Structure formats: C-alpha cells, structure tokens
Amino acid sequence: MSFAPSHTLGLDPALLLPPERRGAYAVDGLLPSLVVRPRSVEEVSTVLAAAFQEGASLVPWGGGTRMALGAVPRSYHLALDMTAIAEPLEHSPANLTVRVGAGITLEHLQKTLRAHGQFLPIDPPLPTRATIGGIMASSAYGPLCAGYGLPRDMVIGIAVVHANGTRTKSGGQVVKNVTGFEMHRLYTGSLGTLGVIVEVAFKVAPLPKEECTLLALFPSAEGALGAGLAVVRAGLSPMAVEVLTASAWPLVYAPTLPLPPKDKRGYWLLLRFGGPPPAVARQERDALALCQRYGAGEDAGEVARGEEARALWRGVADFGWREPQPPLGVRISCLPRQGVQALALLEEVSSVPPLVNPAIALHASAGVLRAFWSGGIPQDAIPEVSNALRTLRERVHALGGRMVLERAPRPLKDLIDPWDVSAETLGLQRSLKAQFDPKGVLNPGRFVGGI
Amino acid sequence: MQAPSALAHALRRIVGEKYVLTTPEALLVYAYDGSVDRSLPGLVVLPGSAEETVQVVRTVREAGWPLVPRGAGTGLSGGAVPLQGAVVLSLARLNRILEIDPDNMRAVVEPGVANLDISKAVQPYGLYYAPDPSSQKACTIGGNIAENAGGPHCLAYGVTTNHVLGLEVVLANGSRVWLGGKLQEEGGYDLRGIVIGSEGMLAVVTKIVVRLLPLPEAVKTLLAVFREIDQASSAVSAIIASGMVPSALEMLDRLTIEAVEPAVHAGYPKEAGAVLLVEVDGLREAVEVQGAQVEAICREMGAVEVRSAENPQERERLWAGRKGALGALGRLAPNYLLLDGVVPRTRIVEALRRIRAISEYYRLPIANVFHAGDGNLHPCILFDERDADQLRRAKEAGGAILKMCVELGGALSGEHGVGLEKQEYMPLYFTPEDLQAMAKLPQAFGSADFLNPGKVFPQGKVPTAFRPTTRLPADAII
Numbered sequence A: 001m002s003f004a005p006s007h008t009l010g011l012d013p014a015l016l017l018p019p020e021r022r023g024a025y026a027v028d029g030l031l032p033s034l035v036v037r038p039r040s041v042e043e044v045s046t047v048l049a050a051a052f053q054e055g056a057s058l059v060p061w062g063g064g065t066r067m068a069l070g071a072v073p074r075s076y077h078l079a080l081d082m083t084a085i086a087e088p089l090e091h092s093p094a095n096l097t098v099r100v101g102a103g104i105t106l107e108h109l110q111k112t113l114r115a116h117g118q119f120l121p122i123d124p125p126l127p128t129r130a131t132i133g134g135i136m137a138s139s140a141y142g143p144l145c146a147g148y149g150l151p152r153d154m155v156i157g158i159a160v161v162h163a164n165g166t167r168t169k170s171g172g173q174v175v176k177n178v179t180g181f182e183m184h185r186l187y188t189g190s191l192g193t194l195g196v197i198v199e200v201a202f203k204v205a206p207l208p209k210e211e212c213t214l215l216a217l218f219p220s221a222e223g224a225l226g227a228g229l230a231v232v233r234a235g236l237s238p239m240a241v242e243v244l245t246a247s248a249w250p251l252v253y254a255p256t257l258p259l260p261p262k263d264k265r266g267y268w269l270l271l272r273f274g275g276p277p278p279a280v281a282r283q284e285r286d287a288l289a290l291c292q293r294y295g296a297g298e299d300a301g302e303v304a305r306g307e308e309a310r311a312l313w314r315g316v317a318d319f320g321w322r323e324p325q326p327p328l329g330v331r332i333s334c335l336p337r338q339g340v341q342a343l344a345l346l347e348e349v350s351s352v353p354p355l356v357n358p359a360i361a362l363h364a365s366a367g368v369l370r371a372f373w374s375g376g377i378p379q380d381a382i383p384e385v386s387n388a389l390r391t392l393r394e395r396v397h398a399l400g401g402r403m404v405l406e407r408a409p410r411p412l413k414d415l416i417d418p419w420d421v422s423a424e425t426l427g428l429q430r431s432l433k434a435q436f437d438p439k440g441v442l443n444p445g446r447f448v449g450g451i
Numbered sequence B: 001m002q003a004p005s006a007l008a009h010a011l012r013r014i015v016g017e018k019y020v021l022t023t024p025e026a027l028l029v030y031a032y033d034g035s036v037d038r039s040l041p042g043l044v045v046l047p048g049s050a051e052e053t054v055q056v057v058r059t060v061r062e063a064g065w066p067l068v069p070r071g072a073g074t075g076l077s078g079g080a081v082p083l084q085g086a087v088v089l090s091l092a093r094l095n096r097i098l099e100i101d102p103d104n105m106r107a108v109v110e111p112g113v114a115n116l117d118i119s120k121a122v123q124p125y126g127l128y129y130a131p132d133p134s135s136q137k138a139c140t141i142g143g144n145i146a147e148n149a150g151g152p153h154c155l156a157y158g159v160t161t162n163h164v165l166g167l168e169v170v171l172a173n174g175s176r177v178w179l180g181g182k183l184q185e186e187g188g189y190d191l192r193g194i195v196i197g198s199e200g201m202l203a204v205v206t207k208i209v210v211r212l213l214p215l216p217e218a219v220k221t222l223l224a225v226f227r228e229i230d231q232a233s234s235a236v237s238a239i240i241a242s243g244m245v246p247s248a249l250e251m252l253d254r255l256t257i258e259a260v261e262p263a264v265h266a267g268y269p270k271e272a273g274a275v276l277l278v279e280v281d282g283l284r285e286a287v288e289v290q291g292a293q294v295e296a297i298c299r300e301m302g303a304v305e306v307r308s309a310e311n312p313q314e315r316e317r318l319w320a321g322r323k324g325a326l327g328a329l330g331r332l333a334p335n336y337l338l339l340d341g342v343v344p345r346t347r348i349v350e351a352l353r354r355i356r357a358i359s360e361y362y363r364l365p366i367a368n369v370f371h372a373g374d375g376n377l378h379p380c381i382l383f384d385e386r387d388a389d390q391l392r393r394a395k396e397a398g399g400a401i402l403k404m405c406v407e408l409g410g411a412l413s414g415e416h417g418v419g420l421e422k423q424e425y426m427p428l429y430f431t432p433e434d435l436q437a438m439a440k441l442p443q444a445f446g447s448a449d450f451l452n453p454g455k456v457f458p459q460g461k462v463p464t465a466f467r468p469t470t471r472l473p474a475d476a477i478i
C-alpha cells in the first residue's frame, strides 16, 4: 500500500503537520507520508482507528532520542508525534507517586518532582528531549539502575491506545497492586509494537538529603570493577557505579568539570552515594578504603558537589548520545562479574581498522556495557565491520551475554540484526504481537524477530 | 477427555507409582487453599523434575484435562483451587536450590522451595532474598511468582517482580523455555514480567533466578502508640513525606489491639487507639538518623508512647502483637472475612473512616491490621456464619469495602491476588476493554482453557469472595 502525502485518512487537518516537516521524522532514512500530532488521548485514538482501517503503518514519536534503535521499519506511512500529550501531570508528593502524560519530557517531570524534594530515579540519555512514552517504550535507563532498578521496576500503571484505537489501562496509582495481569510490564520495553503508551504512573523516590560523588583511577579494569562490586556487596548501597575507559571521558560532556588528564591511562570508577549526611560520610570513607584495597590511585576522592556533580552525572547518562552522535554504538549485557571479560572482548575487536578505540562505559553492578565508535565508517568497510561485530556477538554469547546495536548506519543494519534475543521465545513473542496488533501496523519490523 | 484411570496410568509411568494421587482422602487435601473456595481435583500429580513436568503437561493436555499448578496452597484468593475437576500439578517436589552465585548476587531455585529457605541458604554469604510474605515459612517461591507476592518489608525493597530476573517455564504446548534469565534484562517483550502475577494461568514455572541483596548491618524497630487512629494514619503520611522510605510500616487498630492484648500481652496501653510499627534498616548511621526522625514524627503526631528495639529479641517482642493479631482476632468471633484492598497512602485516614461507617451500617465489627506504608489494607470482618443475616451482611460489607478502595483511587488487591475470590469484582476496576486486553495473554500463551481455567476473569457469577471463612491457623500472620 502506498500513501501519497495528500492521503490524509480523513483526519482533522488541525492534527496534520505541514509536509515540509516530514524531514524531521526520518527513521533509518525513511520518510513518513504524513505527520500527525494529536493533542489529546481521544485524538490519538481517532488517529489509530483511522490508520487501522486503512492498514496504514505508524511509528510513534516522542522526543526522537531513541529512533536509531531497532531494525529498519518494514513500512512507514504515519509519524505519530506524541509530544502534545502533555497531560496529566499529577504528582502526589505524600503518596510518592506521579501520573504523567506520555509526551512530557523527563526533565519537565523531574522539575515538578524536585520542587517537592522527590525524583523519578531513571536517568536515560537526553532528559530534556526524551519523553516519558519513549523512555518506557524503549526501556531506557542510565547509571541510577544500580540503586533503583529499571523502568519496569518503577512503573505502577500504564494507559495505552491499541492498534485499532481501543483505549485500555493496567495497574493504577497505588504502589502495591496485583489486580489483574501486569500488562504495564508488557508494554514497558515493547517499543510501541503492542500499543501506543499515552499515560504512565510511577512510584517516585525522595531526593537524598546529601550526595557524594567519588572518582578513582585504577591501572586495571579488574581493579575498577572489583572495587565497584565490592562497594555494592558491602551494603554501601550506591546510587550509581560506573566504570569508564580513558577514551570515554571526551564523550562524558561536563563543561564545568576539571576532566581527568587525558594522558592518564587506566580505568575510572565513578561512585554516587546519597542519604542522611552521617551515612554518606560513612559510605565515602568505606568506599575509598575499598578502592584503595583494589589498587586505586592516590588521588581517589570526592570529585564534584552540587550542581557540578549533577552535571557530571548527566554527562555520564548522556554518554554517547549528545551531538555529534557517534555513528555506531553497542550495548552488551552480562553478569556483573563478567564485565571485565566483556570489556576485554570490546578492546580486542577494536584492532579491526574502523573499529579502533571505542569509548566504553559500564553500569558495573548491572553488567551493562555501552561502547561507541566515534570515527566514521566508510561504505566499503561495512562488510568488515559487520563481520567483526558478528564475531564479537558470538564471543559475548559464549560468556552468556547479549549484544544489541543501539545505533548503526543503515547499511550495517541490513547486514546484522541489531537485536539479540533468544530464539526459543520468538514464537511466543510473535503470537503476542499477533494478538495485540493483528494487522502489524505499529512500528512494523523495528522490534525483535521482525515484529 | 480421557478417562481418569487412563490418565492416572499414563502419569504414573512418568512420575512413578506413588506420585499420582487418586484416593478421595488424598484429593480432599488438594481441594482448597488458604481461601474460602473448595473444589475436588480429578487427580493430583507430583513430578520430581522439570523434565517430568514437561511430560506431565503434555500428557494432561493430550488427555483433554485442565491443569492447575500448585505450590504450598497458602494462597488467599483461590488460585490453587482446581475447578472443573482439573488435574492438580503440585510443584512441591521441585524443591532444590540449584545454584548460589554470591559474586553476582543471584540464586537459581526450583519453584517448590519455601520463600524463607532461600534467605536461609544464602545467609552464610551475607545475602538474603528481600520479598517476605508473612507466610514465608510455608509458601513457595513458585506461588510467590504466580501472585507477585508482597510482604511487610516490600515497602522499601519492592515486591516479587522486582527481585526475579528469569523464569524457566513449561508452556501449555509442553515446550520448556527461559523467560528472562540471569542478565538484568534479556530484550524482547518482558515475558518474565507478565508471567509474574499471572496466577498460574500462563505457564508452569520450573526454575527461578532471584536477585539477592546484602543483609543490612543494622535494623531498628519502633513501636508507637496513639490514642486515635487518625493520628497514626497522619504519622504514616508524615513519615513518607519526610523523605525516607522505612523498610516496614505496619498498623493495628483499636479492635485489633483489644483482641491482641489479652492473647499476646504485648503491653499496649489500655487507651491505645492505634499502634504503628516502623522498621528502618541499612547502614548504622542511616538507621540512627531515620530512627530518631520516625520517633520525632510520631511524637509530633501525638504518640503517647514510643518504644524502640535494636536487638533481635527485643524486636521480636515488638512484632509479637502484629504477628499474633490474626490469631487473636479469630477468638473474637466464629468467622472472619479477610480483605486485601489497597488505597493511595494519602487516603488511609479516609479509608479507615469509611470502613468504620461500613462497620456501623452493617452492624459487624471490622478490625484493621495492615501494611500501612503502601496503603495495603487488610480489613477483617468479624461475624458468625450460623446467623444467615450476619453472613449476608458480612458479604455486603466486604463488597462495599472493595468498592470504596476503588473509589478512593485504589485497587481490589494489594498482594493476595484475584483468583476466585475477587474475579466478579474486576468490572469495578477494569473496563470490558481492559479485561479483553488481559485476556489476550492466555490466548498468546496457548494456555486458555487449559492452565488454571475459570480464574481472575469475571464469569458472571455471584461474587464468591464473601462466603464464610474457614479459619487460618491461629498463628497465621498475614
């Protein structure tokens, strides 16, 4: 089916963006025929019902920060811009919960929560652009996963509009709830392939009374990771535990911060603590002692405070995502202890010419590595890069891990599957998709296994 | 449908002679769980391994019988009660702890392992498994997965789903697959996340990867006595609003206290209208600060007395009243009806007021002993089933309370599940479209009409929730 830009599905013209705006909604180089920007959940429902009628395929858009994720769309007729779904924004401070419209940016939400001394402990890249809907659909998270878990752990309710325009909800606004199946966990991380998320309810957390950020340099990855994991094991409850390679620093953009000297090689451990002041003092003391025991350099210690520390952690969260974005990025998941082996695998692959010198950051206690290659990838090197990545993936599998391409040039995506999931559940995943989106109109082809 | 004897024969070939039960006495034991409903199984089969479970599932499926997985049978909503003479699949023999990985803070266990036994096994490594349903000595981790069980200490640490990374399951078609695994996230749809809380209707769980936490170095328990329950409820809100999340925050009301005092001798003053039990844990320094803060807030809210305990014996004493509450309430009336509604914690004051009004209207005492920190109410309606009118009133009062929870922005169940007990109340909370979306899951899993059929979704019957209760054991905690 081919939709001319003039085919408007009978929608209210007020919902349509002018055709010249289509350029901003490219996915893997594909342009939509139509860009629709509904202003209410009712309108989202109307648009989906109209698209369903016609079998028009549809890609929901939040802030567009994660649109590089996934396989190339099989077809792409409508861009559904969700940024006008800015309601509700209902914070209940005494209940430590919030209800929020899918189009609201994370930073906007955080501002509202901060005014009451609270926050949503999820810190994915680019919070000023990333919307709640996009974050939940792509299960985006950052360093805070060490202390608080994943988006799936914070969500307590979700409302969606299904492919045919039907609206449903799951969960609610209470922090403990087993009324019915946990559909909100199914929608979290489903990349908008089962329904369009229009509203999310979260449990939120009090902001710590005091915070402390420690930085230590280690001659070896074993030392940095060992110290990070020892801090967790000792019950020091860090909010974040990040290991960075020296080449990661330039991608951790923190203008006010005296960056560690470039000439220092080695592995950096960044720790974030929060709590009542006496507890933070103790965390700092014990963590430094552990760092020393694992071979940290002399100058290990507190590196930033207040606004500076926040800027630093925003930089770590944004690692590899700020403009100019590196063309290639992978995410490897493994057991926390295997972080060192996974790091070694990444460093090994970087001997292949276009893949030299990756910048690597590791959510140490979660066992999640992110690696980016900043150099351009010449067209004729694509097959070679694809082979190298495939070999890397096989080695990651041998460790029991998984490797996802978070960002890759389109020709590379044509050669290697950006996703990496176990084949044994694909049948089940496809039958879920068939139940919720029988015509396959939502984000067709972008998710795992061609879903 | 194959004849029972033929099915029994086929199953015995898989699991061995003595692990297929068919005698009336044996079947009776599997006719109920901790709730009020009863229904005899066609037969009971107890496989000894995941491999045998696969064969059992295939065989029962081919024979055309429905199948109901069962853990310890402590469920409080009828989840393990076999309808339509279904085959009960007991996972009790799959009770091994397969792997403890202290370095990565994970363990792999079989579904029949009792919840508390996981923490006991990993304690030598300084670790524990956080979710702690009050039934934790008996209930199985498999049952916890099916109900997404909570517990008193889930306030700070989260419920079952927050601590389970992967499940090996047997699907309705007999295939055995991993959903999630040992990694933090496996990618694809969160199939793990939807099997958790699915009340045995999507798949049979045969292995579980759990996340472990370091044991806290310090624990402090405080008990605050208030004259008025509104004061205690305000203290709950004030504690949460003060920027901390205690590990547990439990409340007992006047009626409960009156019942508990003679039985447990917890030493609650006569004028006590409510008792709040608060626990904080973690680093010594944090516990000290937060303990002091809790005490100050309670006093500010009008506590007439605050006691605290830091060693295990003293702590046990403070918990005694809470733990003995249900047993003590059982002595006040021949029957009680235990509910599990949940409201936003900001609405606790109002919820308790409305429960009082419902109690007066229906002329039945209602005691409240509950997980106040997360708004999870356990109203306990006292009555005598021999009096038909009391029985009717008790049922209606129960319905009124669930309706009230939904009206206040809450939900029907905080931790016990829907099962048979609340299925007819689901339309209070969900639209038909919501329920249709949920019903797609058993379709996609191929388990509809086979795994635990007739549960969770409304069947258009008169609500069964409010039949007279058989009593839970006197030492039951909830």
Ligand SMILES: Cc1cc2nc3c(=O)[nH]c(=O)nc-3n(C[C@H](O)[C@H](O)[C@H](O)COP(=O)(O)OP(=O)(O)OC[C@H]3O[C@@H](n4cnc5c(N)ncnc54)[C@H](O)[C@@H]3O)c2cc1C
Pocket: B033, B034, B068, B069, B070, B071, B072, B073, B074, B075, B076, B078, B079, B080, B091, B111, B132, B133, B134, B135, B138, B139, B140, B141, B142, B143, B144, B145, B146, B147, B148, B149, B150, B151, B152, B199, B200, B201, B203, B204, B205, B206, B415, B416, B452, B472, B476, B477, B478
């Ligand atoms: C005194 C008392 C206190 C309680 N306190 C709490 C509490 O604090 N918090 C709380 O959440 N609950 C509590 N409960 C309720 C109950 O203990 C929990 O729901 C528990 O999770 C049930 O576990 P079980 O092994 O007894 O499961 P069962 O009752 O045997 O089964 C429960 C459900 O799980 C399914 N199931 C069991 N095993 C499997 C499996 N391997 N695969 C798939 N499905 C399976 C069954 O089909 C059924 O639907 C309490 C109960 C009692 C009696």
